[in-house]
Amino acid sequence: MPNPAFTVEDFCKDPTFIRWVLTPTDESNRFWQTFMADHPHKVPDIQLAIEYIKTIQFSETDPSPADLAQLKQRIWNDIENPVHPPYRRTEFRPDSPVRKTAWYQRPYWVAAAAIVLILSLGIGWWAYNSTTGLTYQTAYGKIQEIKLADGSLVTLNANSSLKVADNMGDRAIREVWLRGEAYFDIAKRKGSKFIVHTPEAQVEVLGTEFNVNTRREQTNVVLHEGKVQLSTENQSSLVMKPGDMAIVSPKNQQIQLKRVQPELYDAWKKSYLILDGKSLPEIIASLEDTFGVTIKLADGKLAEKTLTGKLRTEVAEDCIDNLAIILDAEVIKTGDTYLFE
Amino acid sequence: MNSPLTPAEHTLLWNDFRNGSQAAFSQLYELFSADLYRYGYNLIRNRQLVEDGLHELFLHLHEKRHRLGPTDNIRFYLYRALRRRLLDTVTRLNKLDSDDYLFNQAEFLIKPYEQTLVEEQLIEQQKLLVIAQLNKLPKRQKEILYLIYMKGLTYQQAAEIMEITIKSVYNTVNVALTTLRAHVRTSFDQGGALWSLTIGLLIYFTKILLG
Known part of the structure; x- marks a missing residue:
């Protein structure tokens, strides 16, 4: 029975207290309100105890209503048309249907089944950790939309690759490995994390949409909506809010946060580049990454120009010509190198 | 999320079911299948195995309803039953694994709860x-x-x-x-x-x- 000598921990251990916090009823509300009125000095302890209990809540995965309905159908069908002989045992032990017992009780089958199992587990593990997980690769100038098994949508930018762990749909932790740039729209799954690994960092999704760019030996994450947690070898995790851009430096893997307009960073999905607020070297870097070309400026003063507007990036030649027009410069092409002067 | 039934209601529903009421059986499924699924999925992390476990469990309950004991907490009763069933499944699958916690795929992850109360x-x-x-x-x-x-x-x-x-x-x-x-x-x-x-x-x- 709760008494005024209770500490925070005592409250947390008290069954009536736990039940009140989890499922308050009129009766328990009355009881604890009276208790607090009688012992006002205990109120802070009670508040802290509530806080403790509310911290110990776990993620769960909900079944889809369709799956449950289907399962119900299966159960009700089996009840109406029994195919199995009556269960023999009365206590709660799984009684395997007859066909199962028939094969797995034979010793040689146990041996054979064990071998098959080890092999498939082994292959599964290997696939997950090495290269046989599905890998998507885009060519220069191409963008690919990928729908993952768990319902998440990934738009992979040009010259990028994404490796996806097998059976994404069933994993407790969904993982992908990215080189290049991609936009992620993550399907919400209760209790199932989504992690994007890049060479410099890992991004753990706590829900939703963001852009990751690992080009030029730095990882760059822009969060569109929701919440992600970013961590590197050298810096413990950091939680990002929408509109944050995190830049992970290649040398010491420190994370630098700045506020940006996310739209400026994911326009590549629709095959254009927004020029506002970006320096010319930044714009050139992104065109080089997209088309696999080299762009050089003959005149250093060009780099100081401020540009506004959008640039279509569907066709490399057109895009570069248009940029030249905006810059009021001439373009000389030699092989894959464009010189602006 | 927690079952809204009082202990008396649990007893009543359970007894109706044990006495052969099909409606009570249906209600049991509606009230507890999703909750059992969540627990089972945390334990075993495999949709198919959880569904199979639930399938066998409900069939077994229906078949043995006249011989089941009383309870005033159905969730407790069914959790125990499901866990034993799943334990048997994983034991069968991990014959060669010596880990003493057999649910080696289990994941119970504390989630950051939505903090609206405190700053x-x-x-x-x-x-x-x-x-x-x-x-x-x-x-x-x-x-x-x-x-x-x-x-x-x-x-x-x-x-x-x-x-x-x-x-x-x-x-x-x-x-x-x-x-x-x-x-x-x-x-x-x-x-x-x-x-x-x-x-x-x-x-x-x-x-x-x-x-």
């Missing part, structure tokens, strides 16, 4: 730290915490479900509370926190009273 900025980082600490506990211990602090089962019931002594349950609860004390108190006691807690608590009660 968000204060808790954000600290909260993640506490959660990380709690998540480091062994799976078996987290399962105990899950049953007690999330599903509202008693120490005795948790011990029976997991087939361990009630003393291990107490011990685990103590470990968890020590972790919380070490990492939470310092942060919550920082300036102004108690004020917001007080306001939070007021809102909490108002919500309860308003239903």
Whole structure:
């Protein structure tokens, strides 16, 4: 029975207290309100105890209503048309249907089944950790939309690759490995994390949409909506809010946060580049990454120009010509190198 | 999330079912299948196996309904039954594995709960730290915490479900509370926190009273 000598921990251990916090009823509300009125000095302890209990809540995965309905159908069908002989045992032990017992009780089958199992587990593990997980690769100038098994949508930018762990749909932790740039729209799954690994960092999704760019030996994450947690070898995790851009430096893997307009960073999905607020070297870097070309400026003063507007990036030649027009410069092409002067 | 039935209602529904009411059986499925699924999925992390387990469990219940014992907490009764069933499944699958916690695929992950009561900025980082600490506990211990602090089962019931002594349950609860004390108190006691807690608590009660 709760008494005024209770500490925070005592409250947390008290069954009536736990039940009140989890499922308050009129009766328990009355009881604890009276208790607090009688012992006002205990109120802070009670508040802290509530806080403790509310911290110990776990993620769960909900079944889809369709799956449950289907399962119900299966159960009700089996009840109406029994195919199995009556269960023999009365206590709660799984009684395997007859066909199962028939094969797995034979010793040689146990041996054979064990071998098959080890092999498939082994292959599964290997696939997950090495290269046989599905890998998507885009060519220069191409963008690919990928729908993952768990319902998440990934738009992979040009010259990028994404490796996806097998059976994404069933994993407790969904993982992908990215080189290049991609936009992620993550399907919400209760209790199932989504992690994007890049060479410099890992991004753990706590829900939703963001852009990751690992080009030029730095990882760059822009969060569109929701919440992600970013961590590197050298810096413990950091939680990002929408509109944050995190830049992970290649040398010491420190994370630098700045506020940006996310739209400026994911326009590549629709095959254009927004020029506002970006320096010319930044714009050139992104065109080089997209088309696999080299762009050089003959005149250093060009780099100081401020540009506004959008640039279509569907066709490399057109895009570069248009940029030249905006810059009021001439373009000389030699092989894959464009010189602006 | 927690079952809204009182112990008396549990007893009533269970008895109706044991007496052969098809409607009661249907109600059992509607009320508990999703909840059982969530627990089962945390234990075994495989949709197919959980569904098969539930399928066998409900068939078995239906078949044996006249011979089942009484209960005033159906969730407890079904959790225990499902866990045993799944334990048998994994035992069959892991014949060669010597790990003493057979649910080696289990994941009980503490989630950051949506903090609307207390000022968000204060808790954000600290909260993640506490959660990380709690998540480091062994799976078996987290399962105990899950049953007690999330599903509202008693120490005795948790011990029976997991087939361990009630003393291990107490011990685990103590470990968890020590972790919380070490990492939470310092942060919550920082300036102004108690004020917001007080306001939070007021809102909490108002919500309860308003239903």
